[in-house]
Amino acid sequence: xxxxxxxxxxxxxxxxxxxxxxxxxxxxxxxxxxxxxxxxxxxxxxxxxxxxxxxxxxxxxxxxxxxxxxxxxxxxxxxxxxxxxxxxxxxxxxxxxxxxxxxxxxxxxxxxxxxxxxxxxxxxxxxxxxxxxxxxxxxxxxxxxxxxxxxxxxxxxxxxxxxxxxxxxxxxxxxxxxxxxxxxxxxxxxxxxxxxxxxxxxxx
Numbered sequence: 078x079x080x081x082x083x084x085x086x087x088x089x090x091x092x093x094x095x096x097x098x099x100x101x102x103x104x105x106x107x108x109x110x111x112x113x114x115x116x117x118x119x120x121x122x123x124x125x126x127x128x129x130x131x132x133x134x135x136x137x138x139x140x141x142x143x144x145x146x147x148x149x150x151x152x153x154x155x156x157x158x159x160x161x162x163x164x165x166x167x168x169x170x171x172x173x174x175x176x177x178x179x180x181x182x183x184x185x186x187x188x189x190x191x192x193x194x195x196x197x198x199x200x201x202x203x204x205x206x207x208x209x210x211x212x213x214x215x216x217x218x219x220x221x222x223x224x225x226x227x228x229x230x231x232x233x234x235x236x237x238x239x240x241x242x243x244x245x246x247x248x249x250x251x252x253x254x255x256x257x258x259x260x261x262x263x264x265x266x267x268x269x270x271x272x273x274x275x276x277x278x279x280x281x
Contacts, residue, residue, distance in 0.1 A: 116278045118142055123238065123273025131155035133175065137183075137271070143281075144187040146195070151180045159203070162244075163262030169208075171259050176204030176215060183224075191228040197221070199244070203261070207253050214251050216261055220244040226269065239270045 118141065125135035133155030139148035154175030160168045179202060185195025203216045226240025244265040252258050 116141065116143075117281050119275050119278040121146075121148075121236075121273050121275050123236075123271045125150075125152065125269060126272050127270065128152065128154055128157060131157040133157060135271075137273075139183075146183075146185045146187075146193065148183040148185070148195075149181070150183065151178055153178050159265065159267075160262075162265040162267040164264045164266065166262050167259060170257065171208060172204075172206040173261075174204040174206070175201060177202040181220075185224075191230075193226055193228070193240075195224050195226075197224065205251065205259050207255075207257060207259070210253070210255060212253050212255075214253065214259070216249065216251060218246050218249075218261060220246045220265075224269070226271070228273075234275050236273050236275070237270060238273060239268070242267050242269050 121139045121141065123137045123139070125137075128135045131154060133153045135150065135152040137148050137150035139146050152175060156174065158168070158172045158174060160166050160171055160173040163173070179200055181197050181199030183195050183197040185193045187193050199220045199222070201218045201220060203218060205214045205216055206212070222242055222244045224240055224242040226238045228236045228238050230236045242265075244267070246261065246263060248261070248263055250258055250260040
């Protein structure tokens with residue numbers, strides 16, 4: 078199974094699990110409901126783990142205070158092509174990779190139990206490759222965005238967090254040697270899924 082297909086399958090399965098009406102007396106429901114994000118304080122470490130399938134990596138660490146969470150992350154995408162996520166993209170002509178280490182700051186709030194809305198700012202260095210000629214150029218982008226995701230706890234400490242991200246950035250373009258112009262999409266929309274562990278918490 079291709080990594081991109083794996084991400085979508087994981088999102089579908091997680092969404093299906095959340096949509097089921099379960100009897101709280103069953104052991105499976107107890108497994109997925111014995112922990113909640115409404116703690117007074119917590120520290121969580123997580124990863125956008127599909128990046129590892131592309132030879133890259135992602136690591137985030139977050140501090141939760143009541144319904145609020147502040148998180149910092151770093152990412153290097155390996156061979157993951159971001160271009161198909163762009164609205165008005167040029168995926169037939171160009172690849173867009175996370176060429177160097179990127180980093181971001183996220184601030185979120187739980188609007189319902191375990192369901193988080195957040196905003197963020199990320200700094201990326203994109204490697205733009207023209208498919209026909211293999212010529213590479215570098216573009217720098219500061220992305221602002223919004224996201225939503227849901228923490229699905231498996232036991233007391235581990236969780237999966239599927240969601241969606243919207244990235245917004247200023248317009249910019251670059252011209253390649255053969256005269257072909259690449260324009261960076263003003264917006265990306267992407268499904269995401271993170272796996273994490275709560276390493277410390279203080280109950281309400």
